[in-house]
Amino acid sequence: MAMTAPAPRAGPAVDRPAVPARPRRPPGLLFGLAAGVAVLLAVPLVFLLVQAAESGWAALRPLLFRQLTAQLLWNTVRLTVVVTLLCAVVGTLAAWVVERTDLPGRRLFAVLLVLPLAVPDFVESFGWVSVAPSLRGYFGAVLVMTLAVYPLVFLPVAAALRHADPAQEEVARSLGLGRFRTFWRVTLGQARRAILGGSLLVALVLLAEYGAFEILGYRTFTTEIYTEYLNGFDPPAASALSLVLVALSLCLLFGEGASRGGGRLDRTGPLAARPASRHRLGRATPAALAAVGALVALALGVPVGAIVYWLFHGQGVAVGSSSLASAAWHTLAYSASAGVLATVLALPVALLSVRHGGRLARLLERSTYLVLGIPGILIALGLVYFSQRYLFGVLYQSSPLLVIAYAVMFFPLALVAVRTSVAQAPIRLEEAARSLGTARRSVLLRVTLPLVAPGLAAAFSLVFLEAATELTATLVLHPTGVETLATQFWAFQTNLSYGQAAPYAALIVLVAALPSAVLGRWFDRLPARRPAPLERSAAAA
């Protein structure tokens, strides 16, 4: 379900750049590789446009301006707007309560509030519908999706509040702002970029979601495109729907970039060691506890409870353990391959942008983020048509194509992590190593790799997590006869065989929780591995 863990903070800016930033001319090979990656990522979008152009405006126009489009647009937009707003409010408040108040058990809650990320949206939705079958339509969709995706706001906002400079709030108070106005004007200001970024992810997830809405019987562009695909394809009709969907997504992506505004929201001075002081909840403590507890119970308790219930109270049909094992194996193999592929693809782009900079390199890097705005189903369909058109269907419904689709879809996640890790190994460390008499290859092994490895592992884990919990593209692209955990779950759940679906759901959640743990450790270790800027550690000593 989830799109991402929060982008790790780039770390405090080093006070003085070691070497004045002059663009170093990138080696041709590196540039070529990065450009190749950018082209690969552009394939689905380009294909979408090619297909639309081939259908022609005359064929598209009636399809674009028909009742169905309007209906879907209304459905999609009202859901996206309301759920995004709800997530922004719920996620921000929860983050504030956990990070800035003396809520009892806040450490435990900090973990529990993030955990719904490990429950894919379609499992969340399955959990709710299986215990409350009447939960359908718009209100069901709003409830379930809010519970499923609010962590995408919670995580980055919590991080922003944790790292924000407490002195800013104190200054505001001393300038005569009350508690509430301080929260509104300063605290929210500190978290503004995190809230916007998280909300963008929420909205993009909502536009791309298929499984949860299918279960809830709610029609959006994505569910409609999938239905069209199942019913044998009508290219102009699919094209028209896809164009609207991609237009919505890209508008969001660019809109967020524009609304970010100027100014830096970081601390202005060096990082103070002082943590923010916490607000006393006082008599509001029981109410805050109840609210946070309810959120955890609804978002995490219901789906996990439902899975456990169906595991033990299923229709008593014995689950073929061999098919469970083989589905788990396929999920592992596909997700791991996608993790490796995406990480490898991200390396040249990250190296180019971190080490060499320059306008062209930046443009190249930015272009790859466009993928975020293209829902998975369109990437999958784009690759399907591409393979049928130009590769004579060779790759269609083959394992490599599925892995490529995953790698393309989740490339931006890999890039964020790889970029951070490449920045962990600044070129001056390599230079220091070389001046100590170490040859280039040996420097790679002894300095660069050890520094970059944790970040590469994080990139791998992020992509692995997303691929293992992916449903839509997997349904389109999985090879005939090969089932993954998600597709097998989907098959059982479609037949309302909840008892048989439950073990698959349980395994998906477990598989998703594992990389989350790896990621958590990586983020914890980050500060220790950062070369400490001199001034700061001197002050601390």
Add this chain to the structure above:
Amino acid sequence: MTDLVARDLHKSYGPVPALRGVDLVVPAGSFTAVLGPSGSGKTTLLRVIAGFERADRGSVTLAGVVVEDDRHHEPPERRRVGYVPQEGALFPHLSVEKNISFGVRERARRGRRVEELLDMVGLAGLGPRYPHQLSGGQQQRVALARALAVSPAVILLDEPFAALDARLRASVRAEVLDVLQRAGTTALFVTHDQDEALSLADQVAVLDGGRIQQVDSPRGLYAHPADPTIARFLGSANLIDGTFARGVVQTALGALALDPAAAAGPEGAHAVVLLRPEQLVLGPPEAAAFAGRVLQSEYFGHDAIVTVVPESPGRTLGAETLVVRITGGVDWRRGIVAGVRVVGPVLAWPASGRGAGHADRRPPEG
């Protein structure tokens, strides 16, 4: 005999020239400072010598071996140059011991060598720590030990103290100097801080605009800067107008004896005259040719800096204020009128030369 010779080094980044013919000789065992404002090409010079950048033209000779010229570019790992980058650049994933022994090939020697060096830089016992557990000064010393571990022919330090806060800087400087002297290693460091260059180095090369403008001992450089710009750059300087006469220079402060080393101009020619604040003394206005009103007085305990504006608009001074360093106990308060006298011979340059006019009014950097 190890020394470093750079000849006619040129290096450009695209259209921007960083080095425009640098010539520099670093004698064996010396501690040489390259002093220049930011953007003068200091770091580029170090990087070319270390082998991280290829020079466009010119040569570098290390210990008698040519490591860089038109045909030849020895890779950094084969140059035996110890490089200490600005912030130390310790490997964050390795302990202090592993950092120091990084370049030591012989496994057997590693342990002892690390012990020796930790002792030398005064960090005995800190071997198992990690870089982030050290203070800034400690990190800098580990970086130095790491560079010394491979017994380099020359050590290059890139603004080694710039990232330290002022309080720490003085002590780390002294420690580093001490370590380098005990190791007997030839060292070259770049800095934009003239106090640092003058107090640490036994030879200072002034780099500006991609060229070495002057090389001398710290004393020689301070006493006999080659032109007004360098004079300004090396500490506080009053530059006033004058006219060359026989053996003296006529100024608003009277006829001043010329330093024998000064390049005197033809009689009657305009001159730029250098008056260091410590060459000036204040006294009663009647006793001096020049009187000024005290504008500002900064008291430092051991001495004080008094800024004076000309009181009598007679002869033009050529400067808006005079800065005087006084050691006496007299409290020259704002508004007092004082006479300003010059002690000893002065330096002067023909006014048309480099740095004349407004160029020498540029505030010193750093």
